[in-house]
Amino acid sequence: MNKKETKSEVSRKIERGIRLGIMITIGFILFIALGGWVVMQLWNWLLPTLFGWPQVTFWQALGILALSRILFGGFGLHNSGRYSMRRRMAERKKHLAPEEQERLRVDQDPSTSEGSTK
DSSP, X not given: OOSSOXXXXXXXXXXXXXXXXXXXXXXXXXXXXXXXXXXXXXXXXXXXXXXXXXXXXXXXXXXXXXXXXXXXXXXXXXXXXXXHHHHHHHHHHHTSOHHHHHHHHHHHOGGGSXXXXX
């Protein structure tokens, strides 16, 4: 607390932080609920008609959404999977000799394989 800040200013900052936390929590819950609702609507619109599968409830749709997140990832996590693999490969390539880098580039480029036309 600065010397110039009064207790009322500090309490206003705390109150504002609490309000912000509540709003973020409500927004998160609404976002998840909307995702479950969209999954439920799409499932119940398409799959019973196309494949004869049963309709799902909202809670089952949330479960499908969570299961797909566990199995397939997603939702904007860029520090995993293909991105980090590319970054690691680029790091390894930096330490190769220029001839080795060229050989690796030629080996990975499908247009330079034998029998292909340019």
